[in-house]
Amino acid sequence: MPKGKKPSVEAFARGVTAETTKSVRAASKSKTESRIPTLEIAFHDVEGARTQAAQIKEFVLDNISSLLVQLEAKCKMNGIQVHWAKDAESARNLIARLCEEAAPVGSTIVKAKSMATEEIHLNEHLIEKGYEVVETDLGEYVIQIDHDTPSHLVTPIIHKNKRQVAESFSREGLGPYTESPEELAAQARRHLRDRFKEAKIGISGINFAIAQSGRLVLVENEGNNRLSTTAPDTHIAVMGLEKILPSEGDLPLFLRLLAGSATGQRMTVYVHMISGPRRKDENDGPSNVHLVILDNGRTKVLNGPYREILRCIRCGACLNVCPVYRQVSGHAYGHVYSGPLGAVLAPALEGVEQLPDVAKASTLCGSCEEVCPVKIPIPRMLLQLREEAVRKGVLKEPIPWSMFVFGATSGLRWRTGLKLLPMSKMAQHPMKNGWTEFRDLPEKQGRDFRKWWNGRS
Amino acid sequence: MEDRELILSLLPKAGRKSRPPLAQPPLPRHSADELWAEFGIRLAELGGRIGTREDAEVILARPHILDHESAEILGLHSGGEPIWDAEVGVTTADLAIAETGSLILATGPHRTRLVSLCPVLHLVLVPKDRIVATMAEAFTRLSDRTTVMITGPSRTADIEGILVRGVHGPGDIVVVPL
Ligand code: SF4
Numbered sequence: 127m128p129k130g131k132k133p134s135v136e137a138f139a140r141g142v143t144a145e146t147t148k149s150v151r152a153a154s155k156s157k158t159e160s161r162i163p164t165l166e167i168a169f170h171d172v173e174g175a176r177t178q179a180a181q182i183k184e185f186v187l188d189n190i191s192s193l194l195v196q197l198e199a200k201c202k203m204n205g206i207q208v209h210w211a212k213d214a215e216s217a218r219n220l221i222a223r224l225c226e227e228a229a230p231v232g233s234t235i236v237k238a239k240s241m242a243t244e245e246i247h248l249n250e251h252l253i254e255k256g257y258e259v260v261e262t263d264l265g266e267y268v269i270q271i272d273h274d275t276p277s278h279l280v281t282p283i284i285h286k287n288k289r290q291v292a293e294s295f296s297r298e299g300l301g302p303y304t305e306s307p308e309e310l311a312a313q314a315r316r317h318l319r320d321r322f323k324e325a326k327i328g329i330s331g332i333n334f335a336i337a338q339s340g341r342l343v344l345v346e347n348e349g350n351n352r353l354s355t356t357a358p359d360t361h362i363a364v365m366g367l368e369k370i371l372p373s374e375g376d377l378p379l380f381l382r383l384l385a386g387s388a389t390g391q392r393m394t395v396y397v398h399m400i401s402g403p404r405r406k407d408e409n410d411g412p413s414n415v416h417l418v419i420l421d422n423g424r425t426k427v428l429n430g431p432y433r434e435i436l437r438c439i440r441c442g443a444c445l446n447v448c449p450v451y452r453q454v455s456g457h458a459y460g461h462v463y464s465g466p467l468g469a470v471l472a473p474a475l476e477g478v479e480q481l482p483d484v485a486k487a488s489t490l491c492g493s494c495e496e497v498c499p500v501k502i503p504i505p506r507m508l509l510q511l512r513e514e515a516v517r518k519g520v521l522k523e524p525i526p527w528s529m530f531v532f533g534a535t536s537g538l539r540w541r542t543g544l545k546l547l548p549m550s551k552m553a554q555h556p557m558k559n560g561w562t563e564f565r566d567l568p569e570k571q572g573r574d575f576r577k578w579w580n581g582r583s
Numbered sequence: 584m585e586d587r588e589l590i591l592s593l594l595p596k597a598g599r600k601s602r603p604p605l606a607q608p609p610l611p612r613h614s615a616d617e618l619w620a621e622f623g624i625r626l627a628e629l630g631g632r633i634g635t636r637e638d639a640e641v642i643l644a645r646p647h648i649l650d651h652e653s654a655e656i657l658g659l660h661s662g663g664e665p666i667w668d669a670e671v672g673v674t675t676a677d678l679a680i681a682e683t684g685s686l687i688l689a690t691g692p693h694r695t696r697l698v699s700l701c702p703v704l705h706l707v708l709v710p711k712d713r714i715v716a717t718m719a720e721a722f723t724r725l726s727d728r729t730t731v732m733i734t735g736p737s738r739t740a741d742i743e744g745i746l747v748r749g750v751h752g753p754g755d756i757v758v759v760p761l
Contacts, residue, residue: 152743152744153740157744170608178603178606181603182602182603182605185599185602185603188595188597188598189599190594190595191591191594191595191596191598192598194591194594195591209586210585210586210587210590211586212586212589212590262751263741264739264741264742265739268741281740281744282741283741283742287743288742288743291742307742307745307747308747310742311739311747311749311750312749314750315749315750318751319667339727347738347740348738348739348750348751348752349700349737349751350750352696352700352731353700353751353752356696356697356700357697367590372602374722375605375719375722375723376605378718378722379605381718382718389740392683392734393683393685393718393734394734395733395734395735395738395752396731396733396734397732398729398731399729399730399731399732400729401728401730402729405690407691407692408690408692408693408694408696409694409696410666410697411729419590421586425590425594426593428594429593429595
């Protein structure tokens with residue numbers, strides 16, 4: 127996505143090609159279809175499991191201060207060096223300093239996919255400092271060589287098809303032109319192996335940090351994450367401060383919810399639980415492990431009305447079911463966090479003034495809340511954000527009726543098969559400005575919107 | 584103010600004393616053979632397979648690297664190819680989990696993490712009594728060292744959602760209960 131002034135969501139949506147929409151819809155559909163059967167095998171009571179996960183995450187947010195102090199103490203006991211960064215700039219400078227201590231400028235840094243590092247625009251900073259930074263997740267690698275940005279939390283090149291990947295790989299000289307996904311993956315494997323061998327530093331995010339044991343937990347399917355955090359002599363992990371779980375006993379619940387919700391897998395291929403640097407009697411592993419605990423707006427969110435969004439475990443399920451996301455793809459949201467999650471998290475972190483219109487990129491159909499493994503009330507928060515934006519005078523135009531209708535009817539066509547928020551619930555929200563468009567809706571009949579709309583047309 | 588103190592001062596202070604309890608579903612009672620049968624089904628679903636000692640011997644004809652414990656079990660010398668050149672990596676797992684077809688491998692004395700990761704085929708030996716029914720059970724027995732749980736071959740679906748095995752880690756995994 128070109129840098130500079132961000133187009134509005136609607137303006138962006140108009141420019142999305144049919145090819146992109148086709149890729150996004152197909153991938154979203156397959157992930158959504160396998161989610162429910164997988165979770166039903168994992169949990170006798172899926173609803174109960176989601177409630178429990180939500181409660182544990184609420185406990186974490188309630189006790190975040192003491193849990194972070196506990197995590198810090200345990201990590202230090204394990205030999206992990208802990209650092210704190212109040213914002214993106216502070217984090218970038220800190221990580222650049224850690225890199226300079228670990229390896230001379232010009233060295234190779236291998237990156238494992240991490241939204242937190244995308245959020246702070248770390249790669250650009252380290253490249254400017256003179257490091258060679260290589261993304262190693264297959265999708266992120268394609269993003270990097272195409273100077274693109276990820277459009278999905280879990281599957282970053284969901285907006286591209288195999289022909290586009292094939293063209294990029296042959297342009298970069300990875301091998302003969304091929305559109306076979308197997309051969310493309312093999313080309314990436316060969317090319318990136320050399321980078322892993324020479325890398326002095328590996329940088330990753332984390333999925334969970336365990337307060338009780340000081341262990342960092344990373345999940346992935348490819349193996350690049352393990353390679354990035356095992357082969358180089360220094361590992362730097364970056365975590366948003368909310369990514370804590372109280373104890374290791376919580377992992378089976380969260381790992382299964384995450385795998386099932388994200389890709390419909392029973393379990394992610396690799397769950398890497400890092401207890402510190404390589405010990406004397408071990409043959410390999412990094413000798414230095416750093417953990418960077420990132421605020422960058424999160425303390426503000428914790429103290430405000432959008433606090434529950436910090437329960438998020440970044441599974442991407444809400445993106446996969448969202449009729450608006452499926453149509454416009456991730457780039458339309460103009461932020462690293464897209465879809466229903468991003469429509470709340472991005473303005474919550476940066477201020478609604480910065481991203482006044484993303485809260486509109488929703489039909490309020492309620493599917494996101496239905497699938498969320500930690501039961502985040504996303505539709506309610508989207509309404510609150512719209513209200514805040516209108517109140518602050520940064521959102522003047524009324525909510526676009528066209529997008530609302532488009533998403534709702536298309537959602538039906540795609541048969542997400544999900545129950546919807548009854549209209550009566552939405553009507554309780556005191557939306558004055560911008561909400562008047564909906565004054566003709568049958569507010570208290572208890573029928574859902576899609577049914578109503580279909581009956582009318 | 585240092586970032587640490589600043590962040591801690593901004594965090595909400597109010598706390599709740601007790602955490603919500605975890606539901607503990609009753610552990611199913613199965614014999615080790617039943618658990619191995621279940622493990623085999625789950626592993627096959629993922630594209631891995633159960634092998635015999637004879638299968639292991641055939642596989643070991645390829646350029647391989649063998650860790651300490653596995654070499655002892657098989658009565659061979661440990662070592663082999665340099666880690667980045669080996670086609671086969673042989674390890675011994677600490678635990679197998681029947682319900683998901685997962686393997687737990689901790690780091691430890693003389694263990695090399697990359698053996699289970701760099702080669703194209705991962706041959707995993709598991710003493711027969713090292714199997715549990717559920718992941719919850721396995722997580723009560725974790726080593727305090729860095730540990731990996733491996734569930735099936737390395738995979739990606741980044742390109743058009745099409746499943747490809749063996750993108751960075753091993754695309755083949757053969758588990759030999761002994
Ligand atoms: S908001 Fe919920 S559904 Fe969306 S990515 Fe986060 S955890 Fe997953």
